[in-house]
Amino acid sequence: MKKIMLILLTILLASCTEKGSKKVSELKEVNVGYVDVTGSGLLSDTTGIARDKGFFDEEFAKIGVKLNLIPMTGAGPAINEALASGSLDLGTLGDVPAVLGKANGVDTKIISFSDLSGGASVIAGKGTPYKSILDLKGKTIATQRGAFMHRALANLLAEAGLTFNDINFVNVNAQTASEMLVTGNVDACVVGGVTLTRLYEQGYNIVVDYRGNPLLVTGGATIARTKFIEENPTIVQAFVTALARARKYAVENRDALKDQWKSTGESGDSYEYLYPEHNNYPVIAQTQESFKNFQNTLQFLLDYNLITEDRKFSLEDWYDGRFAEKALKEIEK
Numbered sequence: 001m002k003k004i005m006l007i008l009l010t011i012l013l014a015s016c017t018e019k020g021s022k023k024v025s026e027l028k029e030v031n032v033g034y035v036d037v038t039g040s041g042l043l044s045d046t047t048g049i050a051r052d053k054g055f056f057d058e059e060f061a062k063i064g065v066k067l068n069l070i071p072m073t074g075a076g077p078a079i080n081e082a083l084a085s086g087s088l089d090l091g092t093l094g095d096v097p098a099v100l101g102k103a104n105g106v107d108t109k110i111i112s113f114s115d116l117s118g119g120a121s122v123i124a125g126k127g128t129p130y131k132s133i134l135d136l137k138g139k140t141i142a143t144q145r146g147a148f149m150h151r152a153l154a155n156l157l158a159e160a161g162l163t164f165n166d167i168n169f170v171n172v173n174a175q176t177a178s179e180m181l182v183t184g185n186v187d188a189c190v191v192g193g194v195t196l197t198r199l200y201e202q203g204y205n206i207v208v209d210y211r212g213n214p215l216l217v218t219g220g221a222t223i224a225r226t227k228f229i230e231e232n233p234t235i236v237q238a239f240v241t242a243l244a245r246a247r248k249y250a251v252e253n254r255d256a257l258k259d260q261w262k263s264t265g266e267s268g269d270s271y272e273y274l275y276p277e278h279n280n281y282p283v284i285a286q287t288q289e290s291f292k293n294f295q296n297t298l299q300f301l302l303d304y305n306l307i308t309e310d311r312k313f314s315l316e317d318w319y320d321g322r323f324a325e326k327a328l329k330e331i332e333k
Contacts, residue, residue: 034069035094046247059241062238075174076094079101083108096297113290115282120153120190127205140187141169148192178198181199240284247281
C-alpha cells in the first residue's frame with residue numbers, strides 16, 4: 001500500500017512539474033518599436049509614462065506577457081522594415097511612414113492614434129539671414145524622405161510656389177540632418193521634437209516655426225501586424241489599455257508630460273517651447289482630425305509619387321477600433 005501511494009505521489013509531482021514547465025514555456029514576449037531619433041533610447045512621451053508609472057507592467061502581468069520596448073534610430077521607415085520582417089509586433093511612428101508602409105504591403109492595422117500637437121520646423125545656421133522658405137531657394141536642405149518632415153517640407157514648398165527641383169534635397173534621418181547643419185554641410189534642415197529643441201536652445205535660426213502653422217503639424221499612430229492582432233488580441237488590448245491609462249494620467253496631471261520630458265535630461269524650457277499647452281498626449285481612438293490628417297498624408301504620398309495609384313488603400317478599413325474603444329471605457333469606470 002505504501003509503495004502504491006509513493007508511486008501515485010511521484011506521478012502527481014511529475015504532473016505538477018510538467019504543468020508548471022508548460023506554463024513557463026508558454027510565456028510570450030511582445031516587441032514594440034518606437035522612434036528614437038537621438039539614439040538615446042529614452043522615452044519622453046506618454047509611452048514613457050506608461051512604462052515608468054508601471055501601467056505596462058500591470059497590464060502585461062495580468063496576461064503573463066513580457067513587453068520589450070525597442071528604440072529605432074532609423075525612425076518610421078526602420079519600424080516598417082522590422083514589422084515586415086516580423087522582428088517587431090507593434091510600432092509607434094509618424095503618419096507618413098505608417099501610410100507608406102501600409103501602401104507598400106506591410107500588413108498592419110492602426111490600433112491607437114497619437115496626437116496632432118507635434119510638427120517639424122525649418123532650421124538654418126546661426127546668424128543666417130533666411131526668414132522664409134523662399135529665401136532657401138537654391139539652397140541645400142536636409143530631411144528624411146518618407147518621414148513626416150518630408151511632408152512638412154513639401155507643404156511649405158508648394159505653398160510658396162516652389163518644388164523640390166528648386167532646392168538641393170539631402171535625404172538623411174533627423175539626427176544626421178541636425179549634425180550636417182551644425183557642421184555647415186547643409187544650409188537648413190527640417191526636424192522636430194528633441195532634435196529641434198536642441199538646435200533652438202543653441203541659437204540656430206528658425207526659418208519657419210511649426211507652432212501655429214498647420215502645414216507643418218503632424219500626427220502618428222501605433223500600428224500592429226494584422227496576423228499578430230488576430231493571434232494575440234489580449235496582448236494588443238493590454239498595450240492600448242496601458243497607453244490609455246497613461247493618457248488619463250497626463251490629462252489629469254498637467255505637468256506629467258513635462259516631467260517625463262525632463263526625466264530624459266532635456267530642459268523644461270524646451271518642453272514649454274514645443275508644447276505650451278502641455279497637450280502632447282495621444283487621442284487613442286480615431287477622431288475626425290486624426291482621420292483627416294491621414295487622408296492628407298495618403299494624398300501627399302500619391303502627389304509626390306512616393307506611392308502609385310494602385311497602392312492606394314481604404315483608410316476606413318485600416319483602423320481596428322475595438323481595442324481603443326474598450327480601453328477608454330475601462331479607464332472611465
